[in-house]
Amino acid sequence: MQPLISLIAGLIFGAGLAVGGMIDPARVQAFLDLFGDWDPTLAFVMGGAILPMTIAWVIKARLDRPLAGGVFDVPDTTKLDRNLAIGALLFGAGWGIGGLCPGPAIADLALAPGPALIFVAAMLVGMGVHRLTLGR
Amino acid sequence: MMEALFPHAAPLQGLIGGLLIGLAAAIMLLGLGRIAGVSGMTARATGIGGGATPRLVAASFVIGLPLGAGIAAQWIGPLHIDFPAWPALILGGLLVGFGTRMGSGCTSGHGVCGISRLSRRSIVATMLFMASGFATVAVMRAIGLLGV
Structure with a gap:
């Protein structure tokens, strides 16, 4: 049951990435390109996504456990540290250079397998390098 | 007005796409009690990362992404997708791989799930990765590497 719900959520998520244009690196870079022909579309994607999630957090506060069973597993750290800051800065740089963040990159495996695979493979290597160095 | 100011913008598609992403994240949170963070789920699914999410649950979510994008593309017709050259990829x-692990999240985990929860860490992370993205693209434009 849980994997099925997860798959359905992934399907909807992937469809949203395609509909919203996040799967196009050129559009993402156009959003990040403040000094060029700025394209605000991604701000609408972010706003649109935050809306249902804001409601979801309100509902979550009234639930003892998730609807499909199990327990809530959400981060409870509030500490701002160097890893968070440097990690976010590195991620942002890669986002700008490649025009892709993890979700759209993986979604693009179905739409443009060649270039998407290059990015996703490099991304997994980057994750692996983190694990072997700082992740110990 | 929107079209006149920003000829390439697709605000309605953006909003609908965003609502779908938010709906999916809400299903993960309320149904399974999980944060729909793609970098975390990917690390979990591949075994690079740990965590309480069962690997099958993480893998199902990750596999859903290209399937959902493929189905949507069948519906809405050919999508414009333009990649940079392979060195940039x-x-x-x-x-992106290293940074999202080090920073504990990406656009979905911090930008969508964390911001909507008003998480201090996620708000700071999102401001930093956006600022870094803006700065990186500005530098690429300045040195003539944008769109290469």
């Missing part, structure tokens, strides 16, 4: 991928 490799460098970008490495930085």
Whole structure:
């Protein structure tokens, strides 16, 4: 049951990435390109996504456990540290250079397998390098 | 007005796409009690990362992404997808992979799930990765590497 719900959520998520244009690196870079022909579309994607999630957090506060069973597993750290800051800065740089963040990159495996695979493979290597160095 | 100011913008598609993403994240949170963070789910699914999410649950979510995008593309017709050249894909991928693990999240985990929860860490992370993205693209434009 849980994997099925997860798959359905992934399907909807992937469809949203395609509909919203996040799967196009050129559009993402156009959003990040403040000094060029700025394209605000991604701000609408972010706003649109935050809306249902804001409601979801309100509902979550009234639930003892998730609807499909199990327990809530959400981060409870509030500490701002160097890893968070440097990690976010590195991620942002890669986002700008490649025009892709993890979700759209993986979604693009179905739409443009060649270039998407290059990015996703490099991304997994980057994750692996983190694990072997700082992740110990 | 929107079209006149920003000829390439697709605000309605953006909003609908965003609502779908938010709905999916809400299903993960309320149904399964999980944060729909793609970098975390990917690390979990591949075994690079740990966590309480069962691997099958993480893998199902990750596999759903290309399937959902493929189905949507069948519906809405050919999508415009323009990639940078392979060196940018490799460098970008490495930085995205390393950075999202180091920073504990990406656009979905911090930007969508965390911001909507008003998490201090996620708000700071999102401001930093956006600022870094803006700065990186500005530098690429300045040195003539944008769109290469």
